[in-house]
Every structure is written in C-alpha cells, then in structure tokens.
Amino acid sequence: MNKTDKTLKDFVDSNLYSRYSGLLSLSNISVQLVDTQGEILLEFNPSPDFCKLICQQDERRVCSDYICKLEPGKGDRFTCRHGLSNIVLPVDFNDQTVGYVVGAQVYSPESEHRKYLIDIMALAKEKNLEPEFIAKSISAIKTIEESKVDIHEQLCNHIAKNISYDFSESLQNTDTAIARLSIEKEMLEKKILDLEAKNMSLVVNPHFLFNTLNTIARIAYFEKSHTTEELIYCLSDLLRYNLKQDDELHTIGAEIDNIDKYLYIQKKRFRNRLEYEIDIADSVKPHRIPNMIIQPMVENALIHGITPKRDGGKIKIYAEKYKDDIHIFVVDNGNGFPKEVLQSLQQPENKLGIGFRSTDKRLKRYFGEDYGLKVVKSDYSGSTVKISISTKPNARR
Known part of the structure; x- marks a missing residue:
C-alpha cells in the first residue's frame, strides 16, 4: 500500500464513517469504500x-469480479458472474485514483432468473458450507428496479466526488469539521431534491421533519450556534436510521454510530450526570448484527441505572472477539435494574420482559441457541448486559 493509500485509510478511520450514514440510511443497497487493491476500508x-x-475470498476484500474492474480513473457499471448489477466509481486526488466507491450487488427484474441457475451444491462443496445456508443467502439478494439503481449510482458518484474533495481538504487542513459537515449536508440535500424532481424517489422519501430540522441546523450554523447545529443533525440522522428498520443484518459499526449520536444528545440533556465511553475495535465494526439490538440495552442502562442516581453515572460499551464469537457489553455503574424488571425478564407473562426476550430470540434465530442476550450482573454497583453473536456464516442458518 503506497503512502497515499495509507493516508486515505487513516482519513477513513478518523473522519469518514459517520459523514454519510444518515443519507445512506435512506437506501438499503450496499455501498463500500475500497482502496486501489480492493481492500474494504x-x-x-x-x-x-x-x-x-x-463470493469473496476474504471478508475484507471485494470479490475477483470487482478487482478486475478497478482501473485508475475509470468508473463502470457491470454484471457479475452470478448476474448481480454492480457499480464501481473512482475516488481521485491530484489526477491519481486513491480508492473506489463500489456497491449495488442486486438483481434487476430482467436478471433475477439467474439466481435460480446458481449451482448450490457445487458452491456448498467448494466453500464447505451447508446448502441450506447458501440457498437462503441467494434468496435474500434484493431485486431492484433499474431506475432505483440509477439513483443509487448517482448518489454514489456524488459521494465519491465529496470524498475526493474532503480528502484533499483534510491533507491541506484548511477547513473545520463543522464547516465541512454543513457544506456537505447542503450539497447532498440539493442532490436529493434534484433526483426527486426527476420522479426517481429513494427507498424512503425525505420527511418534512428532516427538511425542517436541517433548515434549522443551517440557521444555527450561520448564527454560529455550533452545538445546536450538531444536536439537530444528530437527531435528524437518528430519525432516519430508526425509520429504516427491517429484518436485515446491519454492521456493528452502523449500530454503534447510531448509539453514539443517541448518547451525544443525552449527554447534552443530562450534562455532568452522564458520562459514556465507546470502545469498539475497527476489526469488529464490519461484522453484522440484527438492527436495533444494542440501543435498547443502552436505553435500559440510562433509564434504569443512571437516571435514578442522584449524581448520575457512566455507560460503557465495549466488545471482545474470541475466535468466531463476538461479545458486546453494555455496562453502567448505576443502581442496577429494579427487582421487578429483573423478575420480568424471567416471566413470559410479564409485559416488561417482552422486549428483552424478543431481542434474545432474534439473536438466537440468526446465530443459534448458544448466542443471545444475558444480564451478566445487576446490583447496586451497576449492571452489565452481554450480547453474544457469531461471525461464522453457518451460525446464521
């Protein structure tokens, strides 16, 4: 990896993750940023x-069909060996390609029939996977109208250009994070309105509330009320993310980014009565988990643990990876769950425990009976909730 690629990777790690998550929560089509060698950044x-x-030989590297299309300065729209539509768009800096925005990975109505031509038994033997898992994975691939893919390509192209601009600005260090955020938000909003004017809507149309919030945020920016601006953008992104709730797996990184916004808002509300720490390694973030699993546990920690304490407390979220298992912990130093809440978790007829048990069942359905939700500790020194998942594909049968 050359020096420029390394700089791009550092830029991604430190700045980029949350910049576009709010916008792309409106779309459920895949989007990734890769370096010039196909490594997923x-x-x-x-x-x-x-x-x-x-299809991928490594979870951190795009498949060989993509690798063949990574040509400096060239974008492409192609169909892979299995019939999926794909997008490749270069991220250029000083006439040099430093990475690519790639994505789509969907069938069109015209190519959907090709999913039935995939030799499941041959793949099962080659990959040493259960045929049922492969069949389920194939059936889960989305079929998207061509016009929706066109919109997605335009958004990806816009994002690629913005990353090029932001990357250049980050190297020159001539702009502040807040100013870049405001400029970028306004440019993306204009792009959405332009696409809507062409009668090509996104998966979810922007809500009146989002437009209002972003308008207020821009006013706050020009009035130099930067804290107000950040709070409004956080709330807007939270609402977008929470509206896009389906039964799919999301990255742990996306879930954590959403939780970070939630806790940022709560911190402004509770001030010095709330402290929080998030310690999730970059190697854990790409792995996937059913949506809205972690945040309810964080809310429980805040409501039942921290809020009742006169002096407040601290919430910590961290993860441990051991072989093929990931354990995510939500820890607080509050008063512990009330006795009736703890009892409700063990009583099916008690409505208080329904959310906890349904979450546990969702995890078991995806990853198997050895995984799920567990209250590790709850007493007057605080509570610890453990969320266990697997990275093994056959655990998701």
Whole structure:
C-alpha cells in the first residue's frame, strides 16, 4: 500500500464513517469504500451475505469480479458472474485514483432468473458450507428496479466526488469539521431534491421533519450556534436510521454510530450526570448484527441505572472477539435494574420482559441457541448486559 493509500485509510478511520450514514440510511443497497487493491476500508451499507461470505475470498476484500474492474480513473457499471448489477466509481486526488466507491450487488427484474441457475451444491462443496445456508443467502439478494439503481449510482458518484474533495481538504487542513459537515449536508440535500424532481424517489422519501430540522441546523450554523447545529443533525440522522428498520443484518459499526449520536444528545440533556465511553475495535465494526439490538440495552442502562442516581453515572460499551464469537457489553455503574424488571425478564407473562426476550430470540434465530442476550450482573454497583453473536456464516442458518 503506497503512502497515499495509507493516508486515505487513516482519513477513513478518523473522519469518514459517520459523514454519510444518515443519507445512506435512506437506501438499503450496499455501498463500500475500497482502496486501489480492493481492500474494504469502510462499509456504509453492508453487502449481501452471498457476496460477502461466499463470493469473496476474504471478508475484507471485494470479490475477483470487482478487482478486475478497478482501473485508475475509470468508473463502470457491470454484471457479475452470478448476474448481480454492480457499480464501481473512482475516488481521485491530484489526477491519481486513491480508492473506489463500489456497491449495488442486486438483481434487476430482467436478471433475477439467474439466481435460480446458481449451482448450490457445487458452491456448498467448494466453500464447505451447508446448502441450506447458501440457498437462503441467494434468496435474500434484493431485486431492484433499474431506475432505483440509477439513483443509487448517482448518489454514489456524488459521494465519491465529496470524498475526493474532503480528502484533499483534510491533507491541506484548511477547513473545520463543522464547516465541512454543513457544506456537505447542503450539497447532498440539493442532490436529493434534484433526483426527486426527476420522479426517481429513494427507498424512503425525505420527511418534512428532516427538511425542517436541517433548515434549522443551517440557521444555527450561520448564527454560529455550533452545538445546536450538531444536536439537530444528530437527531435528524437518528430519525432516519430508526425509520429504516427491517429484518436485515446491519454492521456493528452502523449500530454503534447510531448509539453514539443517541448518547451525544443525552449527554447534552443530562450534562455532568452522564458520562459514556465507546470502545469498539475497527476489526469488529464490519461484522453484522440484527438492527436495533444494542440501543435498547443502552436505553435500559440510562433509564434504569443512571437516571435514578442522584449524581448520575457512566455507560460503557465495549466488545471482545474470541475466535468466531463476538461479545458486546453494555455496562453502567448505576443502581442496577429494579427487582421487578429483573423478575420480568424471567416471566413470559410479564409485559416488561417482552422486549428483552424478543431481542434474545432474534439473536438466537440468526446465530443459534448458544448466542443471545444475558444480564451478566445487576446490583447496586451497576449492571452489565452481554450480547453474544457469531461471525461464522453457518451460525446464521
């Protein structure tokens, strides 16, 4: 990896992840940023299981069909060996390609029939996977109208150009984070309005509330009320993300980014009564988890643990990876869950425990009976909730 690629990777790690997540929460089509060698630097929207776990030789590197299309300065729209539509768009800096925005990985109505031509038994033997898992992965690949893919390509192209601009600005260090955020938000909003004017809507049309919030945020920016601006953008992104709730797996990184915004807002509300720490390694973030699993546990920690304490407390979220398992911990130093709440978690007829048990069942459905949700500790020194998942594909059968 040359020096420029390394700088791009550092830029991604330190700045980029949350910049576009709010916008792309409106779309459920995959988008990734890769370097010139095809290494995945960042997943905005995750790839289908079929692409990530079967076609790719490595979860951190795009498949060989993509590698062949990574030509400096050239964008492409192509169909892979299995019939999926794909997009490749270069990220250029000083006449040099430093990376690519890639994505789509969907069938069109015209090519959908090709999913039935895939030799499942041959793939199962080659990849040492259960045929049922491969069949399920194939059936989960989305079929998207061509016009929607066209919109997605335009958005990806716009993002690629913005990354080029932001990358240049970050090297020159001539702009502040808040100013770049405001400029970028305004440019993306104008792009959405332009696409809507062409009668090509996104998966979810921008809500009146989002437009209002962003208008207020721009006013706050010009009035130099930067804290107000950041709060409004956080709330807007939270609402977008929460509206896009389906039964798909999201990256842990996307879930954590959403939680970070939630806790940022709560911190402004509770001030010095709330402290929080998030310690999730970059190697853990690309792995996937059912949506809205972690945030309810964080809310429980805040409501039942921190809020009742006169002096407040601290919430910490961290993860441990051991072989093929990932354990995510939500820890607080509050008063612990009330006795009736703890009892409700063990009583099916008690409505208080329904959310906890349904979350546990969702995890078991995706990853198996050895995984799920567990209250590790809850007493007057605080509570610890453990979320266990697997990175193994056959655990998601």
